[in-house]
Amino acid sequence: MQKLPREFVLEMERLWDAYRPPGTLAEFFAAFEGTATEGLLLNTRKISSPKDFAEEGFAFLEPIPWVKQGYYLPENNCYSKSISYRQGLFYLQDPSAMLPAEVAMARPGEYVLDMCAAPGGKSFRILSDLGEKGFLHANELQEKRAKALSRNIELSGSAVAFITCHDALELKSKQKGSSVLYDLILLDVPCSGSAMFRKDRRSLSSWRRHRGRELLDLQAALLDEAYRLLTPGGRIVYSTCSFSYDENEGQVKRFLEVYPEFSLRKFSLPHVDTGLTKGEEDRELAACLRIWPHRAKGEGQFVAVLQCQKKYLEHKIPKKRKQEPGKAADMAFSVFLEENINKAGNFFAECRDDKRQVREKESKLHLFPADFPLSNALYYMKTGLYLGHVRGERDKLQFVPSQALLQHLDLADLNYYLELDKGPLMEGALQGQTVTLDHIKQAFSHGEVKSGLSLAEVEALAAGSYLVLAFGGRPVLWLKKQDSYYKNEYPRSWIS
Numbered sequence: 001m002q003k004l005p006r007e008f009v010l011e012m013e014r015l016w017d018a019y020r021p022p023g024t025l026a027e028f029f030a031a032f033e034g035t036a037t038e039g040l041l042l043n044t045r046k047i048s049s050p051k052d053f054a055e056e057g058f059a060f061l062e063p064i065p066w067v068k069q070g071y072y073l074p075e076n077n078c079y080s081k082s083i084s085y086r087q088g089l090f091y092l093q094d095p096s097a098m099l100p101a102e103v104a105m106a107r108p109g110e111y112v113l114d115m116c117a118a119p120g121g122k123s124f125r126i127l128s129d130l131g132e133k134g135f136l137h138a139n140e141l142q143e144k145r146a147k148a149l150s151r152n153i154e155l156s157g158s159a160v161a162f163i164t165c166h167d168a169l170e171l172k173s174k175q176k177g178s179s180v181l182y183d184l185i186l187l188d189v190p191c192s193g194s195a196m197f198r199k200d201r202r203s204l205s206s207w208r209r210h211r212g213r214e215l216l217d218l219q220a221a222l223l224d225e226a227y228r229l230l231t232p233g234g235r236i237v238y239s240t241c242s243f244s245y246d247e248n249e250g251q252v253k254r255f256l257e258v259y260p261e262f263s264l265r266k267f268s269l270p271h272v273d274t275g276l277t278k279g280e281e282d283r284e285l286a287a288c289l290r291i292w293p294h295r296a297k298g299e300g301q302f303v304a305v306l307q308c309q310k311k312y313l314e315h316k317i318p319k320k321r322k323q324e325p326g327k328a329a330d331m332a333f334s335v336f337l338e339e340n341i342n343k344a345g346n347f348f349a350e351c352r353d354d355k356r357q358v359r360e361k362e363s364k365l366h367l368f369p370a371d372f373p374l375s376n377a378l379y380y381m382k383t384g385l386y387l388g389h390v391r392g393e394r395d396k397l398q399f400v401p402s403q404a405l406l407q408h409l410d411l412a413d414l415n416y417y418l419e420l421d422k423g424p425l426m427e428g429a430l431q432g433q434t435v436t437l438d439h440i441k442q443a444f445s446h447g448e449v450k451s452g453l454s455l456a457e458v459e460a461l462a463a464g465s466y467l468v469l470a471f472g473g474r475p476v477l478w479l480k481k482q483d484s485y486y487k488n489e490y491p492r493s494w495i496s
Contacts (some may be wrong), residue, residue, distance in 0.1 A: 005204065005207065012029075019276035022273050037298055038092065040071045040093075042071070042090050054083075064095045066095075066271060073092070080496070083476060088154075091121055091124040094199065095297060095299075096296075097121055100188060100237050100239040103265070104237045106129040108131045111134060111182045111184075112136045112183065116168055118146060119145065122186050123136060123153055123156075123161065126186070127153065130160060132158070137164065138162065139165070143381075154407055156407070159367055159384050162368070162382060163380065164381065166378060169221055169222065169225050181234070182229055183233075183234045184237070185234070187226050187239070189219045193241055194244065195300025219240075219251050220254060223236070232311055235265070238304045240301075243300060252285060252306070253285060263307055264307070273290045273292060275304070289301075333365055333388075336401065340416065341413055341415065345412045346410065357370040363390050364389045366385060366386055367385045369384065386404040387401065400489070401478060403494065409475055410475075411473060416453055416467045418469055420443065420470065420471055424448070425439055425442070429469055429476075429488055430495070432495050436486070437486075463483055467480075
């Protein structure tokens with residue numbers, strides 16, 4: 001571990017003198033000499049227990065005590081290379097960083113806003129909790145980070161996530177023509193990042209640059225913006241990865257003084273300590289939550305759940321403004337559904353549900369809740385489930401399904417699939433290799449194919465059909481049948 005900045009050491013000495021955090025200062029500094037922890041967050045939309053993984057190495061993971069669906073990972077693991085990761089069965093995240101979404105307690109049907117969402121761990125968990133009821137609006141200022149956020153949301157398989165790229169301080173003003181308010185707002189604010197010193201050496205230089213009055217003013221302004229976007233009766237989950245009092249309890253104290261209709265929700269979680277207080281004058285701040293690296297297997301986290309005590313406001317569902325795709329695009333998508341999607345599956349019915357609508361934007365089709373109030377002043381990188389895109393001449397358009405769509409589907413939704421064990425066919429396809437009929441014949445002869453189409457049915461597939469390779473009972477990637485081979489549609493950007 002690099003030497004800690006002298007200014008940080010002095011700040012922590014003052015913190016211990018004033019607030020007496022749990023443990024000793026020596027224990028706290030000694031924790032920075034240890035190894036950073038890594039965690040795995042289950043996607044309960046798809047899997048309920050580590051024992052349900054088809055791959056080895058998951059069944060005996062150690063649970064993270066403060067997260068119902070979180071588990072510690074062993075050192076030097078390769079879980080990000082696994083097929084299960086590519087299927088969106090879990091997200092890799094610092095165990096401490098799982099705390100905000102855990103105490104958010106998102107419920108199906110809620111309107112949720114993640115104001116500073118990248119890289120996507122909180123959003124991944126929220127979507128897992130929402131299921132397909134309600135929606136998540138995930139916002140990220142930096143487009144590069146928003147692209148990483150988009151991929152992580154696509155891995156989740158959700159059809160109710162919306163991604164915007166805007167300054168979070170402008171979200172209310174840009175929702176012109178929309179009066180949407182949110183039941184739950186997650187606000188993981190930009191912070192000095194001192195809790196990341198052990199995990200990421202770059203955080204040391206970042207800490208030196210990003211702290212002080214300007215940062216505190218930004219955090220306060222973001223909290224004020226969250227207040228303007230919250231429905232009466234809603235809650236704000238404020239969090240940082242900083243050990244600073246001013247960035248944490250100090251911000252919460254200011255907010256409660258300005259907005260007396262709010263109070264702090266109380267939680268009791270193992271290995272999670274209370275907020276810092278000086279006595280009776282600020283005892284309510286004890287309801288804040290802190291993870292210390294010398295007290296728990298985590299990097300450090302601060303969380304406060306601010307509950308509005310005003311009467312809950314029922315959402316006014318805006319009049320549906322159907323944004324039907326063009327006739328040619330709609331026809332191309334319908335042809336794809338008829339030829340490749342099982343009419344008895346859930347997805348076929350979902351596409352016909354009047355609570356969903358298909359939107360076309362720059363030749364891309366999206367499926368999303370019909371009652372989501374789109375704003376013309378916001379730039380949406382993603383609206384619901386990205387289905388795919390159309391290409392070709394206007395009167396001969398073809399629909400090309402996306403990997404995001406496949407992450408959403410079950411095998412029961414598909415007409416054509418081969419479920420495989422690990423072997424040459426799956427390994428090669430995940431590296432982007434073109435698949436030939438000989439590859440498939442070899443997979444059959446070597447016992448790599450476990451279920452799905454017979455070899456004769458594979459050979460009889462018409463050109464243009466989509467054959468899915470699956471593993472462990474879940475889809476992995478699309479193959480498009482050509483005259484003499486199968487075009488591998490696995491995104492090049494997903495190959496690792």
